[in-house]
Amino acid sequence: MxxxxxxxxxxxxxxxxxxxxxxxxxxxxxxxxxxxxxxxxxxxxxxxxxxxxxxxxxxxxxxxxxxxxxxxxxxxxxxxxxxxxxxxxxxxxxxxxxxxxxxxxxxxxxxxxxxxxxxxxxxxxxxxxxxxxxxxxxxxxxxxxxxxxxxxxxxxxxxxxxxxxxxxxxxxxxxxxNPHKEKKDKSALEAERRYNLALKFTESGLNDQAIDALNKSIEAKSDIAKSYILLGFLLLEDKEADAALDAFNKAIKLEPGSHDAKTGIGGALILKGDLDGAIEILNDAAKANPYPQKTYYELGMAYELKGEKDSAIKMYKKALDKIVKKKILPSSMSK
Known part of the structure; x- marks a missing residue:
């Protein structure tokens, strides 16, 4: 032919x-x-x-x-x-x-x-x-x-x-x-696959594997806020405050109004000893947040560390109240 x-x-x-x-x-x-x-x-x-x-x-x-x-x-x-x-x-x-x-x-x-x-x-x-x-x-x-x-x-x-x-x-x-579209679609699919894998590892308590999967998700597509947020919370559990704070700040740049990212920043600031800074951003994160139980819990920790017992108890009660009303188990809070 x-x-x-x-x-x-x-x-x-x-x-x-x-x-x-x-x-x-x-x-x-x-x-x-x-x-x-x-x-x-x-x-x-x-x-x-x-x-x-x-x-x-x-x-x-x-x-x-x-x-x-x-x-x-x-x-x-x-x-x-x-x-x-x-x-x-x-x-x-x-x-x-x-x-x-x-x-x-x-x-x-x-x-x-x-x-x-x-x-x-x-x-x-x-x-x-x-x-x-x-x-x-x-x-x-x-x-x-x-x-x-x-x-x-x-x-x-x-x-x-x-x-x-x-x-x-x-x-x-x-x-x-459509070379760019194909590349974009493949990157997005790979990032989502790695993120879902990280969730399964998290549920099984395999934090190291979850962190590795999230890093690969971010490598595939670096503009997905939820990958940074989950990574940040896992790093918090490992007491890596600076690394967690970096992850949450990247999430905030992608989604400035993210309650979860702000809550994570608050948690990282608590680990770093910046209790006033943590209380400020956590109060902001609690506003208009449909699921603020984790935020109230972190606020309770911040007030407790500052020695403000009454404020701490108040925040813990708010967290428990949200858990009961939303029927969320304590083991599910970190999700």
């Missing part, structure tokens, strides 16, 4: 900005026929490419991104011609033949240049933007189109070519077209 890349150069002024589609004709239908003369005087018809995959790229020599598309087409041709790739360009304005020849020479084009003198192809395909790329399958059906020339242009065209060659499947093509 052969792939043919046809680069059309149309020199009529159109809106240069990107459109949702490169052409007005719908994908899935038959590609309009054409038969045109090349600058060498040879007649080339679209029928010459039946049974092959054909890529049509409309471009202008006086537009930088169009010339870049031409160069990308040439690079693709050099990479795939051994697999049956051919390239043809097409020009609409024969009066600018010298400009066309100059652009073709500059791009190192090694394939024919066709002249769309009457702009028949331009009209039949309904070109909307320069450059415009249309990919036709071997049965002559319109398969894909690409408006303009984005930074991902080369990889997108090559991906479509490889898909129609049967070298990759739809999932692999999607990975080529």
């Amino acid at each position: 052969k792939i043919t890349i046809i680069l059309f150069s149309l020199f009529v002024l159109l809106n240069p900005y990107a459109h949702a589609d490169a052409v007005s004709i719908p994908m899935g239908g038959s590609a309009p026929d054409f038969s045109l003369e090349s600058i060498e005087g040879k007649t080339v018809s679209i029928d010459d490419f039946r049974g092959k995959v054909t890529v049509l790229i409309y471009w202008r020599p006086d537009q930088k991104r169009s010339v870049l598309a031409l160069k990308d087409g040439m690079e693709l041709y050099r990479s795939y011609r051994e697999k049956g790739v051919e390239v043809v360009t097409l020009v609409a304005d024969t009066e600018k033949k010298e400009d066309v020849l100059k652009s073709v020479k500059k791009a190192g084009v090694e394939f024919p240049v066709l002249m769309d003198t009457d702009r028949k192809v331009y009209g039949d395909y309904g070109i909307r933007v320069y450059p415009s790329t249309v990919i036709i399958d071997k049965e002559g059906k319109l398969s894909y189109d690409i408006p303009g020339h984005a930074v991902t242009y080369r990889s997108a065209v090559e991906g479509y070519v490889r898909r129609l060659l049967g070298e990759i499947n739809d999932e692999e093509l999607n990975g080529i077209l």
